[in-house]
Each structure stands twice: as C-alpha cells, then as structure tokens.
Amino acid sequence: MEHWLNKRASLTPNQIALEMEEESYTFYQLQQKVKTFAGQLGRFQIKGHIGILSDNSSEMVIAFWACTYLQLPVVFLNTRLAISEWQQQCTDADVEWILTSSRYLDHAEHLNLTVKTFFEVKKLSVYEPASVDEIDLHRVCSMMFTSGTTGRAKAVQHTFDNHWSSAVASSLNLGLLSNDKWLACLPLFHIGGLSILIKSVIYGMPVYLLEKFDTEKVHKAIMEDDVTILSVVAVTCSRLLERLDEGQYPASFRCMLLGGGPAPKPLLEKAQAKQVPIVQTYGMTETCSQIATLNEQDALRKQGSAGKSLFSASLKIIGENGECGAGQIGEIIVRGPMVSPGYYHQTTENTDEWLHTGDLGYLDEEGFLYVVDRRSDLIISGGENIYPAEIEEVLLTLDGIIEAGVTGREDSKWGQVPVAYVVQKDKELTAEDIKNYCSEHLGKYKVPKSIYFRDQLPRNATNKLQRHKLI
C-alpha cells in the first residue's frame, strides 16, 4: 500500500489534518513537515528502535510519522513513569535512541541512551529526503507497554495492518462524515490517543489536538470548534458533564466515545438526561484500540453495554466448561485483524488465534457485551491502568517490608486510587518513608495514596495473596 500520509496528502492536500489552539496544518503541510523531519532524523542512521517521550504536541505527531518514513518502529513511553521504569522499558524494547520534548530532557538524560529533543533535530540540515513510498502492512509500526498479571510491563507490538484494520472497523461502526473532527486529549502514548492520529490520515479527517485533558479546553472545543467526536474515560466524561451543567452540545457533536473501563451507571444516566451521545466501547492496547462498541441505534436500549465486536472482529465469553451462555460471567476472548501479533521478545508461541484478555464479562440474550471487571485486580485510575503486582514488587524491594498487597480504593475524582497493605519486619518505616520510596520508582499515579500496616495479609491455602480480602 502507498504510504498513508503520502496518499492522504495526494487525495486531500488542503484538508486540515491537525488543529491545535494556536496553529493548524493541512495534510500537505503535515506531509512536508514530516518529510523534512525524517530527512533530519535520517542523519543519525538509527538502526534499532526509537523511543518517544513526550506529551501531546504537533512535534510528537510529526516525529511519529517521520519514523514511519524511516521504517523505525516507535516505542511510546508514558511520561508519567519514573526514570527506573523508563530504563526498564527501554532495555526490554531495545530502544537505542530517544526523542523527547525539552520538558523531559533532564529526565531522559538519565537513561544512558542517545537523547535528542524535537527542537534539536529540527535545527539540523536535511540529511537526505525520506523516500519510503510504500507501507508493508506486516511491519511493526508502534509499541506500547502494558502490564500483565505478573507485574512487569510488556511491549505490545502494533503492525500497520493492526492500525489499518482498527481504523476501518471503527468507521464501519461509527460511520464517516465529511465534517468529522476528532478531538484527541488522551495521551498519544496510549493507543486511545495514537489511534486517532492513524484514523485522521486514513479518513482524511482533522484531529483537534490538546496537550492533555483540560475540562475548559475540551468543553470549548466541543461548543465552538466543530468537534464531532471525542474519546474519553469515565473520569473525564464526568467532569465534562459537570461543566456542561444545564447546557447542550451542538447537534453536530455526534459521539462521545467512552472507553478505558466499565462505566458507572449514574454517569450514563446523567449523560442520557443531558442528551450527550455517549457511545460505550471496549478495547485495550493489545487490540489496538476498540474491539467492541455499542451501536448508535442501541445506545439507550443497552445502556451500560460495550456493544458487540466490530465488523471484522469476534468476541466470546469462556468459562471453565467452554463457551458461556447468556448472562454467565466468564473471561472475554477476542479475535480480529486489529489484534496485536504479540508482545515484543515474548515468544510464547500462542497457537490460539484468540486473545485471552483476562477481563471478565458476559453477553446478554441478544449478544451484547457487559464488561464486569477488568482483570480482577486491575486498578483503573483516571483512565490509566495500574497493576497491583507492579507496585507490590517495588514495595518488596524496600528493606524492612516483608509482605505487600495493593488494591484499589473508590475515589470520587479518579474512579479508583491504589492503596497498600504492608507487613514490616521491625516496624521502623513510616507511611511517608514508603510513599517517598515509591515516588522514586513509580509514576506518580501509581504511588499508593494510603499505607496500611498489618501483621499479616490474607492468603489462600497455597499462600497466594487474596487482594480482594485486603482491608
């Protein structure tokens, strides 16, 4: 296939590609900037993987597409992590080279890798014009880390075909209007953000890009800037509804795509009362964004459901005795051309064509999916996934802690926040000591909000920690 950005710039050169508060680029302008940046980056003859560490910005968008011209898989690093976490991820994903914004330069320089800011690269002369005209759909385009049940994060690989199939499947569900404009306030280092960039180029659709979620800015963009689609998670959705108050969004705003975890019923009811077009969706990094989404037609009738699997995808619920009947809760398994071929460097030889998500859910009599819970122990805080095992692992490296268990506590602002239960050897550590230690080794959102000291933790017969019994 022709390189998507070339093709798009050829088809609709004057269509707006990227719109920000202060500037906007057409697809032609974006392509030119990307080609130039690729030519500048080309000077370094990078061979391995390239890491991008940045908040949302036009530079980040340009750098990502430039890497596709250079056939360099991009490893997206979460800006909220601690340095030691980035170090681990760069090692695991064979990252040799980091592109970052000036804000993260100091941090990135601790990584003992070649680090350049977008600005440094942009100052260089062009080495040679980027000349990749074709996209090989089977190549890896991007990698993002996600934690498994065992703690340490793994790099999910996305091929170009995963991205293509995801964009196509999404449009077959949501439709594709000539006035569509998708607001991206999810981080581009998460699949929910990156997938909007890919759709933009494949659909010929403007993206309204914000550095991050900001209630006022998002509200204004919907009310005044002709945004038609917005991706949110429960906590940001809730803030927007509060801001909307008694008002109403313009009729052209047609879809608030709500993902990132089960949606609380009161939120959905509030949205319905305000006639906000919520469309619930289910997906994860491994499925390259959405894999199931509720239809417009069924939005009211099936409130709380994430719908059915997209046209090219399939979804089943399985229990101990095979496929579950209607209403029976089991593990959600999925299949489709958007599902990642696997984790980087994890050759588990998955002979099953189905991805076992570890999430729990059921189908109703009509086959609509209700996600009951993410992997039983997963904590979702402001749309970020937090895996207890990862925090426990850090706690256990602290001298004096002999047992640790982490679980989520309900929180009105973030949905959930992590809290820790620890058993000490000599009772010398304070909660403050422990939090400080965690801050050095974990992203801020992962640092336990409370530390509870216990003499022992609940364990089952095989001594496995029972997180659901932590109190």
Added chain:
Amino acid sequence: MEHWLNKRASLTPNQIALEMEEESYTFYQLQQKVKTFAGQLGRFQIKGHIGILSDNSSEMVIAFWACTYLQLPVVFLNTRLAISEWQQQCTDADVEWILTSSRYLDHAEHLNLTVKTFFEVKKLSVYEPASVDEIDLHRVCSMMFTSGTTGRAKAVQHTFDNHWSSAVASSLNLGLLSNDKWLACLPLFHIGGLSILIKSVIYGMPVYLLEKFDTEKVHKAIMEDDVTILSVVAVTCSRLLERLDEGQYPASFRCMLLGGGPAPKPLLEKAQAKQVPIVQTYGMTETCSQIATLNEQDALRKQGSAGKSLFSASLKIIGENGECGAGQIGEIIVRGPMVSPGYYHQTTENTDEWLHTGDLGYLDEEGFLYVVDRRSDLIISGGENIYPAEIEEVLLTLDGIIEAGVTGREDSKWGQVPVAYVVQKDKELTAEDIKNYCSEHLGKYKVPKSIYFRDQLPRNATNKLQRHKLI
C-alpha cells in the same frame, strides 16, 4: 472473518437490508431467508460452479448469499446474451448448475446443464441448515465475464477480499452516513450492481433494488424514498436530468456515482446547473467496481475527471517510455487489494503486480485522472489517434442530437476513418449540417466521414454504449 451476513444480522438485525417496490427485508429476515435457501440448495450437493441467470430480484439476492454459505463460487450470466454465448461462458467457467427465474427458464434449458428456478428450490424441504460461519477472504466469491480488448469474453474472478477491500475503499472516499440508502438499478450480474449488495451487508445499509433502470421509478425513489446514493452511467444520468427538468432532488440525496466510461462534458455541465451531486468514478470488472473516484471537494473544480485512486489503491499512466508526465496520454495501470487475482483458467502468470487496463487516460498537474477512452475504441487514421469520445462529445453539444456513437471504418487511404451514428430528437438535421458543425469544432481528420441516423444505439445491460456494435 465471520460470515458477513451473520455478522451483520447480529449487529443490526432490525435495520432494513433490502427494499423493493412491494416488500422489504431486515438483515435478520434476509439472513433467515438465505439460510433456508442454502439449506434447500444443499440437497443437491453441488460441487462445481453455479451460474445465476436472472434480472434483479430479491430471489437473486438470496440465491447469491446462499451460495456463499455453501462455499460455491457464483458465475453471473448476463441476461442479454444469446444462448450460444451463455453456452460458451458456462463451458469456460465450469458451470454445472444454473439457477434462474421463470422468465429465463426456457432459454436456460437449452444449455444442457441442470437448471432450477428459484421457485423450484424454494419449494423443497431443507436438506440441512447451512453452517458456514466463516469467510475465507482468499476464496473466489463471484465470477463475471468481460470482453477484453480482443474478442472472446473472459471470466473475472472476485475473491471475498476483493469485495471487502472495494467496499472499504469506497466508504473511505464517499463517507458512510447512518441514513445512507443505495439504489441499485444496474444489473446485479455486473460488478456495479453486485458491489452494492456487498456494501449493504458490510456497511449495514439498505439497498433499494429495482429490476432494471426505469427513469420514472428511479426518479420517484430519489424524490420520495430517501435514497442517498445512486450508481448511473452517462445515458441513464442524462435521462434522469431530463426528467428532473426544473426540479431539485432532496438535500439528503448526496451522490450520483457516474461510471461506465468517460462522461460527456455537456452532461456534467447540465448536472452542475441543476445542482445534482455527480461523482465521477472509474472502474471495471477486473477492479471489482471503483478504483478511482472524484472527491466531493473537487467535484466542481475537476469536472470531467474520475479523481484519484482510492485510498488503498494506486494508479499510473504509462507510455512507451515508462511513466507519463502530466497531461501525457498513456495506458492506465492500477494496483490494489480490490484488483482481481486474474481470469479463471487463464494462467498467464502475471508477474506484474499492476493491472494493465488497456484504457487510455492522463493525469493533470495535480494528479487527477482523465479517462480519454477505452483503448479498443481507438481509431487510428493516417497515423493520427482519434478518440471516439471526443467526437461524440462535440456531436452532443449540437442541439437536436440526443445520442451519439462514433467508430472507425476501414479505409483504403487512411487505414481507418471515423463515422458517426446519431439519434435525433426531431429529425431536423441533415448529415451535412452535422458535418459542418463538427468541422467547426474538430480537426479535419476527426470529422466523421459518414453520418448514420438511428432510432437507438446499441447499449449493454448497464446502458454503456457498445461502439463495436454500431452499424
């Protein structure tokens, strides 16, 4: 991939799938009818290819999808052929079994094959329920005959992937609205008709099906029945514009997709004046319908162009010395996942990934395609190339001429000379008048040497002018 009709019936069971003058079916109802029919047809344990010989009807639609459940490739036979031509095609495509409507039963029985009418099959008990749940994208779904540049028709094979890719690429260009309804009045035995059925199931979009083109019925469907998209060729487009007269189509009617050959400029101007949303397209049986289509944004600015190749496709113009520059006429070659893997039983071992269409065209400075002519029609006179379409366009600008066709006549002096066949409105023009008019607008060698008056011109089932049949 799950079988498309199963998936669609699961996603939007109550959406209208098929709408006709007297009846309509939802996707659920269509699926049930198809499953039953497949169960009835299953009784015959057909192993080879199955031919369908029918005008457009719901039975034909049901029979087609039933064959996909039985994994039987369908060979579509053109109802306007002579018995000897059907015989030839059935032999060439290994057809063992014919499904037909009562209208063609007598004819079909001359073919020395097993022949059943749709009605006969529907009377049978169900042999066993059709149970194919999956579609193998690499399998052949349908075959249609097309004449090459020389003589005998060849069977073009369409895989499921060709159909899928065509439907997806079309939606990325035209968009996909929740109120879309596509009117099918092109024969389903041509790709322009069949592709609408495929889109219907993949998009979840109703098809308004007519047995054949009928000016009154199509006009009524656009004006009163919420049709949003219609596929036409130049002559049917022209009749509709005449019928529209001073009226206007509803605003929801968003696309009159004009294919099947170069469009005469006067027609496009007339459409523009009446604000009819003409979208010119270029495609052929071998490309499984559209491969290039003009964008909405460029429709006025690039009148007469068939646009650019669809997102997943590529298109080039080549001449004797390789790729042609802007404005240079050469052969159109195309590539993409919708392009047929080849003709049945014609193992020419095409190692070139590009399909050489045999059609002539050029790209303007911005890369927009202008189809000049289908190559077989090229008239070469005294070393000069003459494109019939160019002369026909001039003839149609002359008041009183409503149809025109030009072809080459053998000539001892020049090799070939152009001659014209015209249909007059009021029989007021003489041959001399017409030649004089042409002389004013064309180089001398392009002026038709003879003018023949006819009551009608030979057209195929899609109303495309058949220049080789002009006599």
